[in-house]
C-alpha cells in the first residue's frame with residue numbers, strides 16, 4: 315500500500331474546517347512535495363516531520379512522497395497539521411496500519427525530537443470536527459482539557475509521536491483528559507467594594523442594562539478603574555453558544571488556562587496605552603492572534619488613560635466597534651474575528667491630572683480641550699454615556715450603609731435587558747444601544763413632543779448633534795427600563811442629557 319489518508323482540522327478565523335491529509339509514496343528520487351495551499355509554517359512542517367519520525371525510531375521512506383492537504387482551496391495556517399502528516403506518510407509507506415485512525419481527527423505540532431506540542435485553537439478545531447460528524451479526536455496532551463469541553467467527542471491526548479505509533483500499532487493507551495472538577499465559584503471584583511460613587515455606579519448600571527459604551531472622565535483617584543473592572547460582574551453570564559465562542563477566541567490566542575473550562579464570565583481586557591495596534595486589533599503571521607478587542611468579545615474592553623493611546627490605535631478600533639467584527643488583512647486571504655466588545659474609556663479631564671480635580675487644575679483651557687479632543691473624532695462620538703466623576707469626598711467614604719453588591723445590581727440589569735429584548739424583538743434586536751436612530755424616531759417608539767422639547771431646543775441651537783439626539787433617546791429608554799417605566803418620561807430624558815453630555819455636577 316502506498317497511499318494513506320488522515321483527518322485533521324484547519325482554522326479560518328474562528329471557523330474550523332475538516333482537512334484531509336493525503337500521502338502518496340511512489341518510486342523515484344527521494345523527495346517530499348506538499349501541495350494544497352500551504353503557508354510557510356507548513357513547509358517547515360516537512361523538516362519537523364522528518365526529524366520527528368526518525369527520532370521516534372521509525373524508518374523514513376526513501377521514496378518520492380507527495381503530501382496533499384484537501385480541500386486545496388482552503389487557506390491553511392499554523393503547525394497543527396504535523397502529526398496528521400507524520401502518521402499519513404507512515405501509513406502510506408506501509409509501516410503503520412491506519413485502521414485505528416479511521417474517522418479520527420489528529421491534531422498537533424511535532425518537535426524535532428518527536429514530542430507533540432500544544433497548538434493554538436484546539437477548541438474551535440474540535441468543535442468543527444464534532445459538527446462535521448467526527449466522534450473521536452487525538453490532540454496534544456497539553457490541549458486535552460480544552461478539547462474535552464466540546465460535547466459529544468471522545469478526546470485522547472498524546473505527548474509523543476512514539477505514543478501515537480504504539481497506539482496505532484499495538485493498541486497502547488493514549489492519555490485521558492484531566493478529570494473535570496466542579497468549576498470554582500466565579501470570583502472577581504465586586505461592586506460591594508465601591509463606596510460612594512453615586513453617579514459612577516448609576517452610569518455603570520445603565521451601561522450594563524442597555525449595552526452602552528461608557529466614558530468615565532475624572533481626576534486620578536475618582537475610582538474610574540475600580541468601576542470599569544466591575545462592569546463584567548453586573549453583566550449576564552455567557553450562555554452556551556456565547557461561552558463557546560469566547561472560549562474559542564481565547565484558545566486561538568493560546569490563553570486558556572490548563573483546566574480548560576468554558577469561559578462563562580464576560581471577559582475583561584485592559585490593554586496598556588502603549589499597546590501596539592496589532593495587540594489591540596490582532597494580527598501576526600501564521601494563525602493570526604486575536605487582539606484585545608476580540609479577547610473582549612461579549613465582554614468589556616477598557617482603555618484606561620484613553621487619550622494617551624496612539625492615534626493609530628484609537629483609529630483602528632473605530633470600525634471593529636461599529637461592525638462587531640475585525641478584519642485582519644493577510645498576505646493570503648483575510649482572517650476575521652468577532653469583536654463585539656463593550657467599550658469603557660477612562661480619561662483624566664486634562665494633562666496635569668491633578669487629583670484634586672478641576673479646582674486645582676493648572677492647565678490652559680486650550681490644553682484641556684485638546685486633551686479630550688484626541689478622543690472626540692474616532693471614539694467619543696460613539697459613546698452614549700459620558701460621565702464626569704468627582705474626586706471622592708471623605709463623607710462618601712464614611713457612609714454607613716453598605717454599598718450594594720454586584721449580584722443585586724446584576725438582577726436589575728437582567729430584568730431591564732429582558733424588557734428591552736421584548737420591545738425590540740420585532741426589529742430583531744435586543745439592546746437599546748443597538749437600535750438605529752430612524753427606528754427610535756418613528757411610531758410606535760417616537761416619544762411625545764412635550765417630553766423631548768429640551769432636546770429639540772438643543773438640536774436647533776446646535777449644542778447637540780443629530781447623532782447626540784439619538785444617543786440621549788437610547789439612554790433614556792434604558793433609564794426607563796431599569797426604573798420600570800413603560801417608556802421614558804421627561805425626567806428620564808433630562809437624566810440622559812446630563813449623562814450623555816458629562817454635565818453631571
Ligand SMILES: [Zn+2]
Nearest residue numbers: 664666675677
Ligand atoms: Zn489640568
